[in-house]
Amino acid sequence: MAKRTNEQWLSNLHSAGPQREEAMAELSRVILAGLPYALSKWLSPEDPRFSALAEEVTQETVMRVTARLDTFEGRSQFTTWVYTIAVRVALTELRRAKWHEVSLDELLAEKDSDDEPREMPDLSPGVQSSVEKKEMMAMLFKVMQMDLTEKQRTALMAVAVRGMPLEEVARRMGTERNALYKLLHDARLKLKNHLEKEGFSAAEIMATFEKE
Amino acid sequence: MKNWIHRVFKRDRPHKIQNNAPMSMGMPEIPPSRAEAMIKMIEKTQEVELSCDEVHRLLGEFAEMAMRGEDAASLLPLVHHHLDTCPDCREEYDALMQILQASPD
Numbered sequence: 001m002a003k004r005t006n007e008q009w010l011s012n013l014h015s016a017g018p019q020r021e022e023a024m025a026e027l028s029r030v031i032l033a034g035l036p037y038a039l040s041k042w043l044s045p046e047d048p049r050f051s052a053l054a055e056e057v058t059q060e061t062v063m064r065v066t067a068r069l070d071t072f073e074g075r076s077q078f079t080t081w082v083y084t085i086a087v088r089v090a091l092t093e094l095r096r097a098k099w100h101e102v103s104l105d106e107l108l109a110e111k112d113s114d115d116e117p118r119e120m121p122d123l124s125p126g127v128q129s130s131v132e133k134k135e136m137m138a139m140l141f142k143v144m145q146m147d148l149t150e151k152q153r154t155a156l157m158a159v160a161v162r163g164m165p166l167e168e169v170a171r172r173m174g175t176e177r178n179a180l181y182k183l184l185h186d187a188r189l190k191l192k193n194h195l196e197k198e199g200f201s202a203a204e205i206m207a208t209f210e211k212e
Numbered sequence: 213m214k215n216w217i218h219r220v221f222k223r224d225r226p227h228k229i230q231n232n233a234p235m236s237m238g239m240p241e242i243p244p245s246r247a248e249a250m251i252k253m254i255e256k257t258q259e260v261e262l263s264c265d266e267v268h269r270l271l272g273e274f275a276e277m278a279m280r281g282e283d284a285a286s287l288l289p290l291v292h293h294h295l296d297t298c299p300d301c302r303e304e305y306d307a308l309m310q311i312l313q314a315s316p317d
Binding site for chain 1: 246259265300
């Protein structure tokens with residue numbers, strides 16, 4: 001069958017009767033076909049949990065897509081937009097499953113962890129401990145104590161240091177991911193401005209961590 | 213520059229940075245690799261940043277630009293910046309790209 005254009009998707013999903021049914025079925029097929037790739041780093045399609053998760057994610061995504069058709073702005077292919085929703089639904093579920101037994105208190109009380117932080121671009125590995133770096137962190141802690149609220153400190157430690165997803169931290173703090181990002185942004189901005197007032201740019205601090 | 217840490221701790225400071233209150237209240241020791249990640253986050257902070265929801269709205273467009281070989285980072289710099297700062301959105305972008313790269317069209 002020829003690929004639907006964005007307009008056809010919208011028109012078919014807005015219509016009634018068999019056209020809509022066929023479009024809904026196609027939508028489910030599209031989502032199900034994409035999920036093994038999207039989740040390749042999380043769950044193998046051979047994993048016994050995969051098919052139940054894929055089913056659940058597909059149903060939830062179809063529901064959200066049909067409820068939000070009017071918010072599609074045509075900035076991408078319709079199917080790409082659908083995938084952004086499916087990915088959000090799937091990863092939310094996987095993060096919840098992965099972290100469900102971890103409380104914020106336990107997480108922050110951990111002495112240390114050998115886990116690497118979640119993969120981020122430009123993170124150069126192999127930074128070694130040194131007195132200078134420890135002093136740097138001590139200074140940063142002091143600034144955090146002075147400038148940040150308790151909530152900001154907790155969120156920053158949980159996300160940046162312990163690697164808990166924003167979504168999971170937000171759930172535990174009784175807020176939403178969007179609001180937590182803003183809380184973290186305000187915290188980072190305060191720290192950056194404070195350090196700059198002290199005469200040090202974060203880039204300069206970073207150089208201490210990079211030199212060996 | 214080379215001795216700046218000395219400057220931080222020894223010089224007269226305009227602020228109360230020498231505050232000697234125990235700083236460890238609720239503050240676990242941070243492994244150096246994590247400290248580096250945190251400082252990078254601070255370093256990258258901009259006055260204006262998009263929220264996760266705003267990025268979610270633009271993510272498909274950004275991903276398709278990248279798939280077409282366009283310079284998505286220059287065309288949508290605030291999205292690029294957010295993806296560099298927010299691990300959740302980054303994971304979602306990577307997962308989306310996995311699908312688009314596997315699709316024939």
